[in-house]
Amino acid sequence: MGPALLFCPADRPERYGKAAERADAVILDLEDAVAPDAKRDARGHVASSRLDPARTIVRIGALGTADADADLAALAATEYTTVMVPKAEDPMALRALADRGYAVIGLCETAAGVVAAAELAAVPGVVALMWGAEDLVASMGGTSSRDARGQYRAVVQHARATVHLAAAARGVASIDAVHLDIADEAGLAEEASDAAALGFAATACIHPSQVAVVRRAHAPGTDQLAWAERVLAAAKGERGVFSFDGVMVDEPVLRHARAILRRVVPR
Structure with a gap:
């Protein structure tokens, strides 16, 4: 895995191939990147796509929702077997998904998910954990993950460390969160270099321009x-x-x- 994983909105099939070519793996995003009224078509695009399954991850809707059920039904028509579960909190829910033959990436992006990270990493079939800052802060009633200097606030840094330690303790990969400021290449490079030094397997990207920055940061000098x-x-x-x-x-x-x-x- 990694080091550069690139999110691609699932309702933009014309971008699938380019994203797969540029990154080490592409994350076809059926969740937050797709508007509710576009999800049905997005599922169809994923179902008809033919990317390399070994380098393709599909982010489905939160488990227990109608969107997740519909997303998984669409995946059944593909060869894609690696799924990213947003707002992962329940180990048993991940276990049920793994029992269906999926390799699961748990996305710990709520307070409950971060607290449960060790249990999630221990589930057979979970191959990686990722963390997310913005949903995490929202789940706590907050409004900003970063301070005036652009640095993560203490509780967010704690969440990052907690998820990484949980993954490492169970021998599964950990994926660092996206850097939302696309123009801030220096900030992304600093965070990705820190991720590499700490043993994160990959850093997630939201724009193709971030891939080269992440690759350079993860590569040894x-x-x-x-x-x-x-x-x-x-x-x-x-x-x-x-x-x-x-x-x-x-x-x-x-x-x-x-x-x-x-x-x-x-x-």
Whole structure:
């Protein structure tokens, strides 16, 4: 998965192919990106599309709603098997979906969903968790996820960390939230770099221009890559803890180096 996942409104089929070409995976969005009166046609567009199932995710409506039922009925006519569940809160609901053969991405974007993140990540068939800031703040009666400096407020940062820790504890991937300010490439780069450093598998994008920024941010820099290769090469001649460039190196440091190398994606 990842590092750049691109949302595409499901009622814009002319964009499907371009989104799939530009990103590492495309998220066909049947939920918030589609107006209520356009959902029926959007489902038809998804059902008739022929994207690579291995790189296609479909965001359905919230489970327990008529929209979700209709979305899943449309998916039955496709080869798409990875679904993103918005406002995920109920582990049993995700389990029922996984039992139908779907790989499930739980989107923790409400206060209840964030609190339940560990339980959601533990459900067999859940392959990833993602978090969302705006719905989360709305679920708490708030009005803004960011402060005057453009930084996430403390409770939002806590939610991000909670979802990421829950996913990591269960060995499933975690996906960082979208950056809504499309023109703010510097802010997106900073957040995506932080996500990569913390071990997020991917960052979600809402515009094609964000894909390249996210890919650069998740990829290791030249100096970082050179350090990882050198320290791992040095470790082959050592037993236990050793000193490298004046810094103590033990197994956690070597694991950091291996993680850097895993972030190199051939293109």
